Amino acid sequence: MKKVLITGGAGFIGAHLSEYLLNQGNEVICVDNFYTGSKKSIVHLMSNPGFELLRHDITFPLYVEVDEIYNLACPASPVHYQHDPVQTTKTSVIGAINMLGLAKRLKIKILQASTSEVYGSPKIHPQTEDYWGNVNPIGPRSCYDEGKRCAETLFFDYWRQHNLRIRVIRIFNTYGPRMAINDGRVVSNFIVQALRGEDITIYGDGSQTRSFQYIDDLILGMVKMMENKNDFIGPVNLGNPNEFTIKELAEKVLELMPESKSKIIYKELPIDDPKQRQPDITLAKKELSWEPKIELKEGLEKTIDYFKNILSL
Numbered sequence: 618m619k620k621v622l623i624t625g626g627a628g629f630i631g632a633h634l635s636e637y638l639l640n641q642g643n644e645v646i647c648v649d650n651f652y653t654g655s656k657k658s659i660v661h662l663m664s665n666p667g668f669e670l671l672r673h674d675i676t677f678p679l680y681v682e683v684d685e686i687y688n689l690a691c692p693a694s695p696v697h698y699q700h701d702p703v704q705t706t707k708t709s710v711i712g713a714i715n716m717l718g719l720a721k722r723l724k725i726k727i728l729q730a731s732t733s734e735v736y737g738s739p740k741i742h743p744q745t746e747d748y749w750g751n752v753n754p755i756g757p758r759s760c761y762d763e764g765k766r767c768a769e770t771l772f773f774d775y776w777r778q779h780n781l782r783i784r785v786i787r788i789f790n791t792y793g794p795r796m797a798i799n800d801g802r803v804v805s806n807f808i809v810q811a812l813r814g815e816d817i818t819i820y821g822d823g824s825q826t827r828s829f830q831y832i833d834d835l836i837l838g839m840v841k842m843m844e845n846k847n848d849f850i851g852p853v854n855l856g857n858p859n860e861f862t863i864k865e866l867a868e869k870v871l872e873l874m875p876e877s878k879s880k881i882i883y884k885e886l887p888i889d890d891p892k893q894r895q896p897d898i899t900l901a902k903k904e905l906s907w908e909p910k911i912e913l914k915e916g917l918e919k920t921i922d923y924f925k926n927i928l929s930l
């Protein structure tokens with residue numbers, strides 16, 4: 618039994634991870650400033666004596682005593698991370714320095730939730746971990762992409778310079794229940810639009826691709842990475858290699874909701890929107906014996922059920 622700190626613990630992934638680690642018998646300290654996260658996503662954990670919630674912004678130092686850190690704090694949806702880009706970079710960079718400092722003082726393991734965005738608009742396909750990426754340093758997505766790249770640099774320098782035990786995962790597009798209704802990312806947008814009978818908004822011509830991973834698969838991979846005994850530090854891709862165009866995703870959502878009155882419409886493609894994205898997960902299979910199990914149809918069905926419930930409340 619461990620005492621685990623999860624930054625961004627009230628966010629989409631953080632809430633699922635908190636629940637999983639509590640169910641395994643651990644104590645969880647959830648740190649969040651509620652920028653995109655919400656108490657609603659963790660309210661069911663509040664009565665658990667092993668769960669503690671701290672309202673705190675990780676761009677400021679934090680003094681707690683824990684055994685392990687998962688550093689997840691950072692808005693992940695383009696709409697939200699571009700809303701206050703300076704704060705996004707601060708959260709990724711200063712937040713990482715604060716959490717690495719805490720891990721160094723306590724001599725504990727720390728895992729960084731990095732992202733497929735470090736590959737930018739990739740020129741090799743699928744993306745392997747040794748690809749250095751194709752990232753615009755001055756565009757509207759840069760606060761997130763470059764912030765996350767700098768955080769990876771810091772993690773590897775703390776490892777080289779201070780022998781800190783680090784873990785770095787690169788998460789590819791993940792979806793599932795408990796995403797916020799206003800999250801703005803594509804899966805929740807399409808499902809909420811279809812349920813409300815609103816137009817389904819495809820940005821660009823919908824030929825850009827993403828590979829969608831269901832949340833439960835990610836959580837198992839994250840925990841395997843944190844707990845691996847071989848001192849495999851990564852970076853490692855965690856994603857589902859099945860790749861779809863955004864148009865295919867819209868069509869699948871509508872297929873699963875034949876009662877929906879929504880129609881597909883096309884809007885302008887955001888600047889620097891990556892054209893394609895697919896993880897090569899050979900390394901995760903080899904080092905962690907991990908691969909995703911839940912295919913898009915099954916994951917979408919579960920997510921649709923979740924949004925149906927909360928929208929009918």
Ligand code: NAD
Nearest residue numbers: 625627628629630650652653654674675690691693788791
């Ligand atoms: P989310 O926006 O739902 O959760 C992020 C959480 O961090 C929120 O609860 C937010 O309030 C909190 N937060 C933001 N800034 C903070 C700060 N300065 N101090 C304390 N808390 C802060 O996003 P998510 O999908 O749960 O993503 C979690 C992590 O995983 C992020 O670091 C994200 O970059 C990474 N990631 C997610 C995906 C994905 O597809 N979901 C893909 C790649 C990487």
Ligand code: UDP
Nearest residue numbers: 695801802803804806818819820825863890
């Ligand atoms: N997208 C879309 N309609 C939406 C939201 C997103 O067509 O309502 C597109 C977006 O332009 C991108 C893809 O879906 O090409 C994935 O976007 P998301 O914001 O989920 O994450 P990203 O992978 O871009 O960070």
